[in-house]
Amino acid sequence: MSSPILLPQEIIFEILKELPVKTLLRFRAVSKLWCSIIDDPVFVDSHCTRSYTRTSGTSIICRYIENRKLKVCTTDPEGGSPLTYLTLPIGILDYRKSIERNFNKTCLQSVNGLVCRKNYIWNPSTRESIGLPSTGAEYIFPKNLFGFDSATKLYKVVHKCDVIIGGISRAEFWILTLGRDLYWRNLDSIPEGLSFRTDLGVCCVDDVIFCLGWFDSNEVIVAFEVGPEKFRMIPLPNEAPALSFAFLKGIYKDRVLVRNVEVLHTPLSPLS
Numbered sequence: 001m002s003s004p005i006l007l008p009q010e011i012i013f014e015i016l017k018e019l020p021v022k023t024l025l026r027f028r029a030v031s032k033l034w035c036s037i038i039d040d041p042v043f044v045d046s047h048c049t050r051s052y053t054r055t056s057g058t059s060i061i062c063r064y065i066e067n068r069k070l071k072v073c074t075t076d077p078e079g080g081s082p083l084t085y086l087t088l089p090i091g092i093l094d095y096r097k098s099i100e101r102n103f104n105k106t107c108l109q110s111v112n113g114l115v116c117r118k119n120y121i122w123n124p125s126t127r128e129s130i131g132l133p134s135t136g137a138e139y140i141f142p143k144n145l146f147g148f149d150s151a152t153k154l155y156k157v158v159h160k161c162d163v164i165i166g167g168i169s170r171a172e173f174w175i176l177t178l179g180r181d182l183y184w185r186n187l188d189s190i191p192e193g194l195s196f197r198t199d200l201g202v203c204c205v206d207d208v209i210f211c212l213g214w215f216d217s218n219e220v221i222v223a224f225e226v227g228p229e230k231f232r233m234i235p236l237p238n239e240a241p242a243l244s245f246a247f248l249k250g251i252y253k254d255r256v257l258v259r260n261v262e263v264l265h266t267p268l269s270p271l272s
Helices: 009-017 021-027 032-039 041-051
Strands: 060-066 069-075 084-086 109-111 114-117 120-123 128-131 139-149 154-165 168-177 194-205 208-215 218-225 230-235 248-251 255-258 261-264
Touching (some): 009 032, 009 041, 021 032, 032 041, 109 139, 109 194
Antiparallel strands (some): 109 114, 154 168, 194 208, 255 261
16 A cells, blocks of 8 residues: 655645635644644735735625624625625624714724724634723723734734823823734824824725824824834825815825825825
8 A cells, every 4th residue: 555645845835825715724624734834924924925916815895784784795806706795793793873874984994804993803714803902991082093014924903092081081092913912002202183084094005004184283194104103194285185075095006095186105204
């Protein structure tokens, strides 16, 4: 009886890298070796990078309201496959009676396939989710920014809210590094008068999170550099719409797209 042919681990790595996530989740049960390869952060990063080069490797995530509930589905960018309807974790669901009127406030921020909403991080591919720790303070108007630091391969969440102390409200900023921090860390050196909105669109490109906001009562594009953990700003051009009518649509060819206005995002002005 002939001995089984054993493939080198490097070959197994390359073969598994070409498979979709759902198949990889099943293949984790094949052997301890396969499970260790699939769970390795190096493989996860390599698989994510390879996915961006495949037509079927990326998906568009969409949100909508049905029966007064937030729903999510995905489809491929080419539109060749049917919609895939996803079941949201309980913590991400929103049953407010006014959810139709507050639809824009149900912002889903997505980075490398992970989704952040409210105090939850959700992986639609694996159906896994984690809850973020509490800041331990009484606060109102909480907002989160979700980003990725490619140098350390770590995800970070920036939390901004108005904290009530002694009946007086003031803005505070915290940051949490997923997989490293057990508690929120205070973000220091935040200039007075900085604020941002997440309901008008948020995107993270090249380790920078972009959203619309204000600085010293001026409407700006707020840019947060995930690695050094610093806020910067991009002034809006005079022809840009007011924030009440503007939406940050995304990044295209090194430009921030705000509705029908495009702004170069390479020269970032430091907040001082």
